[in-house]
Amino acid sequence: MLRRLYDWTMSLAARRSAEVWLAVIAFVESSVFLVPADVLFLPMALAKPERSYRYAIVATAASVLGGIAGWALGFYAYETVARPVLEFYGKLDAFEQMKSYVTYETILLLLVTSGLAHLPPIKIVTILSGVIHVNIWLFVISAIVARGARFLFLAWLLRRYGEPIRHFIEKRLGHIVSIGAVVAIVLYILYRYLAH
Template structure:
């Protein structure tokens, strides 16, 4: 099923409506969808490099709006909507573990790391942010910074290196972003330990 979903998402890049689909995928990825918008963003950017910055902007705005929807799901409709979504993706246990173990500051850090590297998955953190009553303004600012950094960095890589960077992005960027997110979490933990 996951492979078919991935293939379907890739096929959207060839359509005239690709930009609208990018917005849809970026929106739903932040609250309920499994496949990241990068899967659509990469082939679109390679096919039309002159539109890379526009695509990054569209993906950022839609992703932030999707994150806000996830926040509202967690805040106002956790039992009715968010919990079944998390159960469907097998993320409810991860969500419950995060909810029980993180404080306000840690949750904001997770929002940034999930926005940059999908660690933990962005949909889990957006819903958790709403359920934990994270300030919506702070949530929006951190989502803009994290998601914008991700999409504009991808746009820069594609603009600078073109097709050769695609394999690297698809295979290694997640690992590198994960290592970066891990370092950010380690620095935060060290700061909290020292303070």
């Protein structure tokens, strides 16, 4: 099923309505959809490099709005809507475990790492932010910074290096950013440990 979703998402890049689909995918990725918007963003930005920053802004705006929808699901409709969605994707156990130890401070760190590196998946963090009642404006600012940084950095890489960088992005950039996110989490944990 995941492969079919990926292939379908890739096919949208060739359509005239690709920019609309980019907004739709970026929106639903932040709350319920499994395939990241990067899958559509990369071929679109490569096909029209002069529009890559525009696509990055569209993806960022839609992703933040989708994040707000995920936050609202967690805040207002966890039991009736969000919980079944997490069960469907097999993420409920991870979510419940995370919910038991997350604090207001760590959720902000998770918003940044999930926005930059999908670590953990953004939909889990947006819903969790609503469940633990993170201030909506703080949530929005964090989402804009993290998602904007990701899409604008990808746009810059694609404009500067073109097609050759695509393979690097698809194969290695996720690992590099994930390692950076893990380092940030470890440094935060060490800081908290040493502060006490």
